[in-house]
Amino acid sequence: MKSQGYDLIGDVHGCALSLRMLLARMGYRQINGVYRHADRKVIFIGDIIDRGPHIREALHIVRDMVDAGQAEIVMGNHEYNYLCYMTPDPDRPGEFLREHTPRHQRILQQTLEQLSPWPDEQREYMDWFLQLPLFLEFDHFRVVHACWHQGLIDRFRQQYGGNQITHDFLCRSAIEDSFEWEIMDRLLRGTHLRLPNNEVMVSKDGFRRRFFRTKFWTPDPQYLVDVVFQPDPLPPHLARLPITERQRKDLIYYGPQEKPLFIGHYWREGVPRPVTDNIACIDFSAVKYGKLVAYRLDDETRIDPDKFVWVDVAREVHLPQSEIGAS
Known part of the structure; x- marks a missing residue:
């Protein structure tokens, strides 16, 4: 008997029209308001919200599929950020788990604006986000938003069971360097290193960054350029710096013998x-006129380059630039 086929879809970020096109391209059809396929199921990699023009519509599509058993989903860092931004801090009256700074508001602005006319839905989505699994593991593949860290996942399963968090866990995750903070940081944001010498890098989207995202699959990296994994390159004078022993301790390695792993998060081009x-x-980078991408997984144990399918947003959707939210 053939096993269940899965279509893994990357970060949607409010690109509902692109999502409808991608689902249709893969043979999904709306039946009673829900996208369905006769013998396949979608797995969303998280980050359904923020930045894009049709966040509420995207949420409806995704949640309706999940509720109908036509899809599964893992939490993205943007769902987590929204939860923290909207959740009062029990230890600091009048404050929230994620500070309401201009930078944090800028990232969430499109979601806040697009959901604000529907406060009941806002609360429902808050409850739903809290229930989203952090990771999924199947017989022959794994799914997480940014990074599979086996040691942290094993400890989470031992301490909390399953793959979901609670409200108390959410509150503890706002305490920097706690175990709860570390697992959310690693699984939803990935591994990263601080820029040497307290340097600051301004990214293409205008943010000042003191850290850069790193690969977790390089077996023996020697220089910083060997591990950088983000659209913005490191400044040349930093790229060739050797990796120090202290930095090496912050890197992990997902080896070729591990199950196939599907991630999002990293703004590839x-x-x-x-x-x-x-x-x-x-x-x-669908929301930045890139591509909304899916991988059509069957029984293979190695990633097949021919099984990616996508919608090219710049060529096929043509959203007005004014509709794209701040990054």
Whole structure:
């Protein structure tokens, strides 16, 4: 008997029209308001919200599919950020788990504006986000938003059971360097290193960053350029610096013997292709006129370059630039 086929979809970020086109391209049809396929199921990699023009519509599509058993989903860092931004801090009256700074508001602005006319829905989505699993593991593949850290996942399963958090866990995750903070940081944001010498890098989207995102599949990296994994390159004078022993302790390694892993989060560009034989990143910057990408998984144990499918937003959707939210 053939096993269940899965279509893994990358970061949607409010691109509901692109999502409808991608689902239709893969043979999903709306029946009684829900996208369905005769013998396949979608897995969303998280980050349904923020930045894009049709966040509420995207949420309805995704949640309706999940509720009908036509899809599964893992939490993204943007759902987590929204939860923290909207949740009062029990230890600091009048404050929230995520500070209401201009930078944090800028990232969430489109979601806040688009959901504010529907306060009941806002509360429902808050409850739903809290229930989203942090990771999914199947017989022959794994799914997480940014990084599979086996040690942290094992400890989470031992301490909390399953793959979901609670309100108390959410509150503890706002305490920097706690176990709860560490697992949310690693699984939803990935591994990263601080820029040497207290340097600051201004990214393409205008943010000042003191850290850069790193690969977790390089077996023996020697220089910083060997591990950087983000659209913005490191400044040349930093790229060739050797990795120190202290920095090496912050890197992890997902080896080729591990199950195929599907992640989003990293704003890739160009033609979708595997990161390694057993890792696929399917976030290709849909909301920045990139591509909304899916990978059509069957029984294979290695990532097949021919099984990516996508909607090219710049060529096929043509959203007005004014509709794209701040990054």
